[in-house]
Amino acid sequence: MSNVAESAIVDDELMQILAAIEHALDDKEEGEHEEEGYERRVCVHFPDDCPSIFGVGYLEIPIRDFLTWAAKENVGDSRVLLNIRDEYYYGDHEEDYYYQLDSGPVRLLSREELAVKRLAHERGRAEREAERQRFESEMQDDLARDEARRAAWAIEMLPFSQEGAELEEAREASRQLNNHIDDEWDRFVLERETWPTELKNEMEKRERSRLAKLEEEWLEESQRITDEESNLIQKAKARAEQGGSSKPKGGDFKPASGPH
Numbered sequence: 001m002s003n004v005a006e007s008a009i010v011d012d013e014l015m016q017i018l019a020a021i022e023h024a025l026d027d028k029e030e031g032e033h034e035e036e037g038y039e040r041r042v043c044v045h046f047p048d049d050c051p052s053i054f055g056v057g058y059l060e061i062p063i064r065d066f067l068t069w070a071a072k073e074n075v076g077d078s079r080v081l082l083n084i085r086d087e088y089y090y091g092d093h094e095e096d097y098y099y100q101l102d103s104g105p106v107r108l109l110s111r112e113e114l115a116v117k118r119l120a121h122e123r124g125r126a127e128r129e130a131e132r133q134r135f136e137s138e139m140q141d142d143l144a145r146d147e148a149r150r151a152a153w154a155i156e157m158l159p160f161s162q163e164g165a166e167l168e169e170a171r172e173a174s175r176q177l178n179n180h181i182d183d184e185w186d187r188f189v190l191e192r193e194t195w196p197t198e199l200k201n202e203m204e205k206r207e208r209s210r211l212a213k214l215e216e217e218w219l220e221e222s223q224r225i226t227d228e229e230s231n232l233i234q235k236a237k238a239r240a241e242q243g244g245s246s247k248p249k250g251g252d253f254k255p256a257s258g259p260h
Contacts, residue, residue, distance in 0.1 A: 038088070040095035042066060049117050051106040060100035064089035156236045163232055170225050177218050184211060 044059045051057040067085035071078040089096055109117070157164055188207050195203050 039063070040089060040093055048106070049109055049114065051103045052109040052114055055103055056101050057104040057106050058102060060102075062089070062096050062098065064091060064096040065099075153236075156240050159239065160232055160236060163228075167225060167228055167232065170221070170228070174218065174221050174225060177214075177221065181211065181214050181218060184214065 040063055042061050042063055044061065046054075046057055046059070064085055067081050067089065071081040071085070074081065091097070188211065192200065192204055192207075
């Protein structure tokens with residue numbers, strides 16, 4: 001390829017990029033785009049032969065619905081998943097609704113190609129079934145072992161129930177303080193817009209200092225709770241070893257939450 005031809009291709013690609021940027025800026029100025037743009041849907045692409053067999057090539061799902069489903073399937077994480085849903089996928093956009101099942105731009109396979117794929121798929125069915133059963137058996141074994149460890153750990157922790165209750169109270173107080181600090185920052189950002197210009201710098205400096213002290217207090221308390229939890233774990237392990245009981249893993253005792 002000549003230098004002239006290469007230069008023409010580069011120039012053409014550059015013009016396309018610039019045109020796309022200009023179009024995006026125009027859309028933003030016209031209010032057609034969100035203030036903070038992010039994907040609101042996920043696309044699941046099916047195997048290449050699906051359009052020929054089933055007439056569909058992909059499934060597009062609103063992330064709002066996906067998070068709702070995930071929260072039901074993962075009870076332990078349901079609160080955080082629903083919080084993310086309600087914060088970022090509130091249902092205030094059209095993209096937050098409706099599934100889309102479509103074929104997309106695909107090359108339909110011939111009858112011969114489909115016959116070859118069906119035969120290969122059928123020949124591998126027994127192996128796939130064996131693998132599925134193996135995975136499910138391993139998962140059930142893992143769940144049973146986890147449940148046994150949790151039960152053993154609960155027994156070992158019985159003599160320390162009072163200390164455990166006190167730690168839970170401390171964790172809850174720490175969570176409340178963490179939320180309070182967030183609220184105080186929200187208030188700070190809102191109120192500083194109304195401060196007199198001649199006093200703004202001094203007031204902002206004073207508020208930042210106060211908020212920094214709250215943050216330091218929370219971090220110190222979080223570290224204290226973590227240390228207390230670690231000490232309690234070691235005490236329970238030592239007791240289990242002396243009594244010949246099964247030793248639970250330290251990770252089974254949930255530590256305090258870290259920063260945000």
